[in-house]
Amino acid sequence: HHRPCICTPNVIDDEMVQKAIEEQFPEDIGKIAKREGINFKDVTELQLSFRNILQIDNLWQFENLTKLQLDNNIIEKIEALESLVHLVWLDLSFNNIEVIEGLDTLVKLQDLSLSNNRISKIEHMDALQELQIFSIGKNNLTTLEDVIYLRRFKKLRTLNLTGNPLCNDEHYTLFVVAYLPDLVYLDFRLVSDTTVKAAVLKYQDFTELLEREEAQALAQLEEEQAKQKELEYHKAAFVEYLNGSFLFDSMYAEDTEAAKLASLPGVGDLQEDFVSVCENLFNYGLQEYEKREAEVSDFYESLHEALTANQQEGRKLILDFENRNKTVMLGDILQLSDALMALEMLIADQLEVRVHRVLRSAFSLTIFSTMTQCRDLENRHHEELLEISITALEKSLKNELDEDLPADVQMLLVDRTTIVNAVNTSHGIHLLKIDKRESDILSNINHWQTSVTEKAVQNEIDRNRERIREIVQYIDNLQEELDNLEIMEPIV
Structure with a gap:
């Protein structure tokens, strides 16, 4: 390998690519390719070495490319490779690349060579989980610890780092082998058992600590993913965050007065009853979700059965028609056309009935009654709070309060208007939160119903159009045949 001459810098364009593809073929095939043109989608390998390319571009059409050579150019930036997902x-x-980037979509990449560039950090490669061979020799890698980044590639077996400043570290080989225990080849040499043992001996304490940290991080990630998955399930059932005090907490989150008022003597705790009502709805919601999923599945199954039966009926009509030996008249053809169209109409009517059957849900009513329960609890709590507050105010004015109240509560116990306003403001905030949660759930249900209906109807419209086109085509053909027969019959 050597650097290309400094001629005019190039950008990859169609002409260059076309030429490169032609050169890849044997001469005779190359000529045919030149004459007939090449569909870039069919190209799986592309060699663009030694072409003085400054910038990568125009490769998006090669969506099935599996092998790409861009070595020995003057490329400065890894870019425009997003669509080469295969x-x-x-x-x-042998380019002038300074940063590893632009590889996020290349999830199938197994062999990557970045040797002889100007890269100073190993980074931005997380997506390359299939990586087996990585060459990054003769760059500007100076920090030995950077190699630890490569631990995330569980399939990496061959690594080349020769010619980087970090190789000058006296413990270089042992460090790399210790932190990348699955390597088979390092810098073009087989990693020997002796080296592995020496590496383990030297770095065991560090690597064991790292392994523990990695295991913890993995466990945490898995836990988060499981939580996320569970949340998605709850959302699909329209009951997310109802299994606990989330709604209750949100009612009080923006309510500064409530906390003060709650410290008045004799104020009961609303939370337990409130959360219990929410949890009942949550459990019911999950059951309803399973029921809905089953209903939708049954709906599609029965629709499929109805369509199949309908198609068989249509085929039977056509077969009967074609098996008649008597001379076909125009009236017969029109009669067949009407019969086939009538079958189509039947399916459309059936679909409408079936869709409505799926969407009849008792769930909305339950939500309404649950939220009414929540509102009732809040209303009762509000009345109780109002009564206690006014009693406290009257006692306070007569200096008959049994206990010292916090200063911010005493500030509310000035006059009736102040205390009533505080209690009402608090109540208003709580009711708004309950109403909002209710309308969110109901709008999610409506959205789901609409999307199920629209999908089913759209599928049916597409199928129906196609079917009618087929019928019209078939009837036209029959009429054409009839016309031809009439022309051919001799005039008596």
């Missing part, structure tokens, strides 16, 4: 092999060695 790439397995990528060679960008």
Whole structure:
């Protein structure tokens, strides 16, 4: 390998690509390719070495490319490779690249060469989980610890780092082998058992600590993913965050007065009853979700059965028609056309009935009654709070309060208007939160119903159009045949 001459810098364009593809073929095929043109989608390998390319561009059409050679150019930036999602092999060695980037979509990449560039950090490669061979020799990698980044590639077996400043570290080999225990080849040499043992001996304490940290991080990630999955399930059932005090807490989150008022003597706790009502709805919601899913599944199954029966009926009509031996008249053809169209109409009517059957849900009523329960609890709590507050005010004015209240509560016990306003403001906030939650759930249900209906109806419209087109085509053909017969019959 050597650097290309400094001629005019190029950008990859169609002409360059076309030429490169033609050169890849044997001469005779190359000529045919030149004459007939090549569909870039069919190209799986592309060699663009030694072409003085400054910038990567115009490769988006090669969506099935598996091997790409861009070595020995003057490329400064890894870019415009997003659409090459099937790439397995990528060679960008001998260029002027300074940063590893632009590889996020290349999830199938197994072999990556970035040797002889100007890269100073190993980074931005997280997506390359299939990576097996990585060459990044003769760059500006100075920090030995950077190698630890490569632990995330569980399939990496071959690594080349030669010619980087970090190789000058006296413990270089042992460090790399210790932190990347699955390596088979390092810098073009087989990693020997002796080296592995020496590496383990030297770095065991560090690697064991790292392994523990990685295991913890993985466990945490899995836990978060499980939580997220569960939340998605709850959302699909329209009852997210109802299994606990979330709604209750949100009622009080923006309500500054409530906390003060709650410290008045004799104020009962609303939370327990409130949360219990929410949890009942939550459990019911999950059951309803399972029921809905089953209903939708049954709906599609029965629709499929109805369509199949309808198609068989249509085929039977056509077969009967074609098996009649008597001379076909125009009236017969029109009669067949009407019969086939009538079958189509039947399906459309059936669909409407079936969709409505699926969407009849008792769930909305339950939500309404649950939220009414929540409102009732809040109303009762409000009345109780109002009564206690006014009693406290009257006692306070007569200096008959049994206990010292916090200063901010005493500030409310000035006159009736102040205390009533505080209690009413608090109540208003709570009711708004309950109403909002109710309307959110109901609008999610409506959204779901609409999307189920629209999908079913759209599928049916598409199928119906196609079917009617087929019928019209078939009837036209029959009429044409009839016309031809009439022309051919001799005039008596």
